[in-house]
Amino acid sequence: MWEAILEKFRDKPGQMKVATFLLRYGFSVDRNGTIRCVNVEIPHSKVSKALEVDRRVVVETAKTISSDPELLKVYSKIEPAGMSLRNIAKEMGMGLIIITADPTQVGIVAGATSIISKLGISI
Incomplete structure (x- = not known):
């Protein structure tokens, strides 16, 4: 398309x-x-x-x-993806993780969720 x-x-x-x-x-x-x-x-x-x-x-x-x-x-079917909390997470009392990686690499999400899990953080 x-x-x-x-x-x-x-x-x-x-x-x-x-x-x-x-x-x-x-x-x-x-x-x-x-x-x-x-x-x-x-x-x-x-x-x-x-x-x-x-x-x-x-x-x-x-x-x-x-x-x-x-x-x-x-x-005709486009919808906004949602808001970004990047600039307001602190004010909202929220934590924020920003993942910077090469988007062509395989396993980015798996690696990130593994680290988050090891830290005992619930998603």
């Missing part, structure tokens, strides 16, 4: 920027070209301001996605 996205926006760098932003932050696009974060409508003008692109680029990107069945199948 990523190849289809790259192909669709290959010659449109502004639209590629918008399409990538939508994926990265979990914003969906419905069949009417409305951008949403779960059930909250995100105005095209706010996306354009955040990305420093013309509002029309956002509108055209949403139209392109909503008119392409293959893209719409993906973009």
